[in-house]
Amino acid sequence: MASTMANAPITVRPVKDLGCQNYVGLKAPTNFKLNIGRTAKKSQPSRLFVVRSSERQNVSGTTKKLGLSDAECEAAVVEGNVPEAPPVPPKPASPAGTPVVPSLPLQRRPRLNRSSASLRDAFQETHISPANLVYPLFIHEGEEDAPIGAMPGCYRLGWRHGLLEEVAKARDVGVKKIMLFPKVPDALKSPTGDEAYNDNGLVPRAIRLLKDKYPDLCIFTDVALDPYSSDGHDGIVREDGVILNDETVHQLCKQAVAQARAGADVVCPSDMMDGRVGAIKAALNAEGFNHVAIMSYTAKYASSFYGPFREALDSNPRFGDKKTYQMNPANYREALIEMDLDEKEGADILLVKPGLPYLDVIRLLRDNSHLPIAAYQVSGEYSMIKAGAALKMIDEERVMMESLLCLRRAGADTIVTYFALQAARCLCGEKR
Structure with a gap:
């Protein structure tokens, strides 16, 4: 040429x-x-x-x-005929009173890689996308969506209509994993939580409806008795207040199989009973559901951050607390014991709950396991950010995104968060 x-x-x-x-x-x-x-x-x-x-x-x-x-x-x-170009920019002036000092003899200045947005973007180590998020949704038998007072922006969704509409919104911005939590009528609750494995119960019906409408949707389900127990505990309660472990595990296996039969993709035992992961794995395999994964609540702490969630499901314990089966917030190494057992029993994903107050535990599991690590940004974390924003103490969107990024940086591959829809819209550039 x-x-x-x-x-x-x-x-x-x-x-x-x-x-x-x-x-x-x-x-x-x-x-x-x-x-x-x-x-x-x-x-x-x-x-x-x-x-x-x-x-x-x-x-x-x-x-x-x-x-x-x-x-x-x-x-x-x-020939010396150089085209004109903009002049060399003048050196920016420092404010009056700035001391005149010699340059420090530094070999490295890390700030240079943070000096512009393009450089910061180029060297960002941790990233988050809608694919990293799981959207927990509350459902009930009613026709209308009922707002949850302690969780602004969250609702008990009518399983026939509101649930489908909320899932559609999430799918539009790339969130294709949801987790179901039922608000069960009090009349169906019992000391042994038998409603948990009713094939025509609220959760199995909702799963079948969602899978019929959105076959590619990945559905996570909670495996625990507290929404179905008249005592509000995750297991069967003996008359002296002791939570029965093995008898509860028997009920959990039937619950997991019922959810798998309805079409659940991932069952998530959150009860913290000993041996439940291995028992559920065996029950699923025996019924031909070896394609259903288990996300175990490996390190679920007896935390004070769960309050708004219990209001949402009306599942507060009728007496006492959950400290005999959930972990002590003061313990760190104990998470390794739970991790080792869950891995040996066949868990596919390990979850830490709560999220932000337990970043060190997330990192501990990440550094010691090859399995995917999940974190649950729980209701108390969500509600604190919402409350701070309502009082104009913080920038809600910035704090929301920073909190999620911190969970990813600590080692979480996936995050269960009530911010899933809102965060995904931010990531997609939408302003709602």
Whole structure:
């Protein structure tokens, strides 16, 4: 291309006849020569001019004028005819009173890699996308969606309509994993939580409806007795207040199988009974559901951050607390014992709950397991951010995204969060 242009006739035209945005303006010397195989005609008296080289055909077959060739531009610069450019910017002034000091003798200045948005984006180590999020949803038997007072923006969704509409919104912004939590009528609760494995119960019905409407939706389900127990505990309560472990595990296995039969993709035992992961795995395999995964609540702490959730499900314990089966918030190494047992029993995903107050535990599991690690940003974390924003103490969107990014940085591959829809809209650039 360069040789063809070099042998083409050269047209000299005044700048004033041309659109300056499409041409290069140069101030010509008295005798201008291009060292490209031929000599240009003697230029007109000293004034700005533009050199137009040959025409070429574009894809449509029409001709298009070209500017200077590469060789012509280079020759002009060699002759000292350098095009104008913006001046060197002045050194920014420091405020009055700034001390004058010699530069520090630093070999490395890490701030250089943070000095502009483009550099910060280039070197960002942790990323988050809608694919990392699981959206927990509360459902009930009612037709209308009922707001949850302690969780602004969250509702008990009517399983026939509101649930489908909320899932549609989430799918639109790339959130295709949801987790179901039922608000069960008090009349169906019992000391042994038998409603938990009713094939026509609220959760199995909702699963079948969702799978019929959205076959590719990934549905996580909670495996625990507290929503179905008249005592509000995760297991069967003996008359002296002791939570029965093995008898509860028996009920949990039937609950997990019922959820798998309805179409659940991932069952999530949150009860913290000993041995429940292995028992559930065996029960699923025995019923032909070896394709259903288990996300175990490996390190679920007896936390004070669960209050709003218990209001949402009306599942507060009727007496006592859950400290005999959920972990002590003061314990760190104990999480390794739970992790080791869950791995050996066949868990597919390990979850830490709560999330932000337990970043060290998330990192502990991440550094010691090859399994995916999940974190649950629980109701108390969600409600605190919402309350702080309502009081104009914090920027809700920024704090929300920072909190999720921190969970990812600590090692969480996936995050269960009530912010899933709102965060995904931010990630997709939507403003709602």
